[in-house]
Amino acid sequence: MAAVGGGAMPYDRCDRYDCDVLVIGAGIVGLSAAYALTRAAPGTRVTVLEKERGPALHQTGRNSGVIHSGIYYRPGSLKARYAVRGAAEMVKFCAEHGIAHEITGKLIVATEREELPRLHALVQRGRENGIPVRELGAAQIAEYEPDVRGLAAIHVGTTGVCDYGAVARRLAESLTASGGEIRYGAEVAAVDRRPWGVAVRTADGAVVRARVLVNCAGLHCDRVARLAGDDPGMRIVPFRGEYFDLARPELVRGLVYPVPDPAFPFLGVHLTRGIDGGVHVGPNAVPALAREGYAWSAVRPRELAGTLIWPGSWRIARRHWRYGAGELHRSLSRRAFADAVRRLLPDVAEADLRPAPAGVRAQAVLRDGTLVDDFLIREAPRTIHVLNAPSPAATASLPIGRQVARRALGVLGAAGV
Structure with a gap:
């Protein structure tokens, strides 16, 4: 029988499983799910497949390292619940494992009068989510940031920064120490799902058989869902986040x-003092021409075509073309980018911005052009799909991992394992 992804799997029934749960993707969410499985059910055989040569090389390792407080997210949503819980857990995890982190607090600053109602709404949202916030007038901003200017601001004391790449590496070490396995350089080429379980063939021809499949493939999660024979009802539309380093971090x-503009999942160009002492400026958000399109020169025609034929992509463009035009302008003009930064930090000059590595956000988009606002986790027979887990997924990765693990263990239990 032909595998869903093309080609033929070399079996008709399963007499032996290679693992109980097979996780695709060794970003922080996939590793958190695998880690949670080994902690919740010791003895569960867990294997992680990762197409790269190491963990956390895409979204996890290319973000600004912020431990988000959860202030932005709709009360009761998965993002709100998991970010608030996850921030505290991430700080604890970093402290226990000696991973660099710091609770810095942050300012959200209104620089124009029309932003003041949105700022006040954030105060209320933060309080509904159980987050302590302090409202500041223009003169009080200097108590926290002497060089920042604005009409008003709020201070969120629970926000911090950490090294998410180091967190992912520690999760990987804990997984293997508990008997789990991570196979690097193992890109998924085909998935065959049967009543007894799932088999995955990698690009090098290896076949891994499991009772349950967990799809945490991030930028490629919709492709993996389709390989499994499921219609995810969305597509990943990649947006590149472009950063600069500030030459005067003081x-x-x-x-x-x-x-932020509530119509978009992006938080706008912001300033982040990282654990290395440097200050990252960004991100600017522009369409990427490949799932891993970290520069304008990175183009993959097949992936780009997949984005362009998805109806939701064109509906986004029609609905938000003004916003997108501004982002493109800042992408192509460092002067325009500097102008955006000067709204918050007037003393910044164009020469103060030094190019830094970009990231790509795996944004799920529905057919009608809706940007999926919350984390999206769906179940199919013998399969758990994590279909939308961009920021603040790194912050929330430990609770997300436990939720995915509970679902996977529930499938194992239902199968009588």
Whole structure:
């Protein structure tokens, strides 16, 4: 029988499993799920497949390292619940394992009068989510950030920064120490799901048989879902986040954000003092021309075509073309980028911005052009799909991992394992 992904699997029934749960993707969410499985049910055989030569080389290892407080997210949503819980757990995890981290607090600053109602709404949202916030007038901003200017601000004391790449590596070490396995350089080529379980063939021809499949493939999660024979009802539309480093990091003490536009999942160009002492400026958000398109020169025609034929992509473009045009302008003009930064930090000059590595956000988009706002986890026979887990997924990775593990163990239990 032909595998769903093409080609033929070399079996008709399963007499032996290679593992109980097979996780695709060794980003922080996939590793957290695998880690949670080994802690919740010791003895469960867990294997992780990762197409790269190491963990956390995409979204996890290319973000600004912020431990988000959860202030932005709709009360009761998975993002709100998991970010608040996950922030505390991430700080504890870093402390226990000697991973660099710091609770810096952050300012969210209104620089125009029309932003003031949105800033006040964030105060209320933060309180509904159980997050302590302090409202500041223009003169009080200097108590936290002497070089930042604004009409008003709020201070969120629970925000911090850490090294998520180091967190992912520690999760990987804990997984293997508990008997789990990670196979690097193992890109998924085909998935065959049967009543007894799932088999995955990698690009090098190896076949891994499991009772349950967990799809945490991030930028490629929709492709993996389709390989499994499931219609995810969404597509990943990649957005590149472009960063600069600030040549004068002494201008910023902690984290400084603009008031976000609620119509978008992006938080706008902000200033982040990282654990290395440097200050990252960004991200600018522009369409990427490949799932891993970290520069304009990175183009994969097949992946780009997949984005362009998805109806939701064109509906986003029609609905938000003004916003997108501004982002493209800042991408192509460092002067325009500097102008955006000067709204918060007036003393910044164009020469103060030094190019830094970019990241790509795996944004799930529905057919009607809706940007999926919350984490999205769906179940199919013998399969758990994590279909939308961009920021603040790194912050929330430990609770997300436990939720995915509970679902996977539930499937194992239902199968009588």
